[in-house]
Amino acid sequence: NAGVTQTPKFRILKIGQSMTLQCTQDMNHNYMYWYRQDPGMGLKLIYYSVGAGITDKGEVPNGYNVSRSTTEDFPLRLELAAPSQTSVYFCASSYSGPPLETQYFGPGTRLLVL
Amino acid sequence: AQSVTQLGSHVSVSEGALVLLRCNYSSSVPPYLFWYVQYPNQGLQLLLKYTSAATLVKGINGFEAEFKKSETSFHLTKPSAHMSDAAEYFCAVSEWNNDMRFGAGTRLTVKP
Numbered sequence: 001n002a003g004v005t006q007t008p009k010f011r012i013l014k015i016g017q018s019m020t021l022q023c024t025q026d027m028n029h030n031y032m033y034w035y036r037q038d039p040g041m042g043l044k045l046i047y048y049s050v051g052a053g054i055t056d057k058g059e060v061p062n063g064y065n066v067s068r069s070t071t072e073d074f075p076l077r078l079e080l081a082a083p084s085q086t087s088v089y090f091c092a093s094s095y096s097g098p099p100l101e102t103q104y105f106g107p108g109t110r111l112l113v114l
Numbered sequence: 115a116q117s118v119t120q121l122g123s124h125v126s127v128s129e130g131a132l133v134l135l136r137c138n139y140s141s142s143v144p145p146y147l148f149w150y151v152q153y154p155n156q157g158l159q160l161l162l163k164y165t166s167a168a169t170l171v172k173g174i175n176g177f178e179a180e181f182k183k184s185e186t187s188f189h190l191t192k193p194s195a196h197m198s199d200a201a202e203y204f205c206a207v208s209e210w211n212n213d214m215r216f217g218a219g220t221r222l223t224v225k226p
Contacts, residue, residue, distance in 0.1 A: 042216030099208030105157030
């Protein structure tokens with residue numbers, strides 16, 4: 001049972017480039033989330049999904065896009081990378097939504113935009 | 115909106131000493147509170163959560179936290195630190211139909 005997996009682990013992007021961060025969960029969870037973690041800051045929610053085909057914005061969605069075509073996958077797209085998007089990105093999933101349900105996190109993707 | 119403040123970005127204790135990590139929350143309604151731990155190069159794992167039942171919550175690895183409404187606090191404690199407790203700890207708060215908000219984290223160092 002792999003849980004939540006994320007790829008890549010680390011990536012360097014040039015300003016203006018685009019990329020997709022991959023997230024897959026094998027727990028048949030309905031809810032999936034994308035967070036970013038900046039140094040000295042807590043995790044901030046970028047986007048979340050309550051099921052296949054349904055996504056919604058979190059606290060800091062600007063500069064990102066998501067899609068959810070399957071229960072398992074929840075990719076995060078950066079269209080025009082900016083230095084402000086340098087961060088560690090975590091994907092998480094839960095069977096149902098906040099506030100009671102435990103979220104399970106992937107190991108993170110470290111992104112550097114130069 | 116709900117929020118949490120973790121006092122102290124870095125806490126250092128000796129092995130066998132008491133661990134105390136502080137968390138204060140702000141919420142307009144009764145909150146749900148969580149402590150997560152992040153080991154190096156890993157994702158966050160749930161330590162414990164408060165969901166309005168008992169105010170003293172016991173979690174994994176000997177950790178516990180007490181919900182104090184009058185102090186708006188949810189401090190994390192462990193009587194005796196172990197080297198394996200070295201990690202980053204995050205407090206989080208959630209309200210019904212609202213997303214979870216995380217604190218900035220406290221890095222715990224355990225000295226031999």
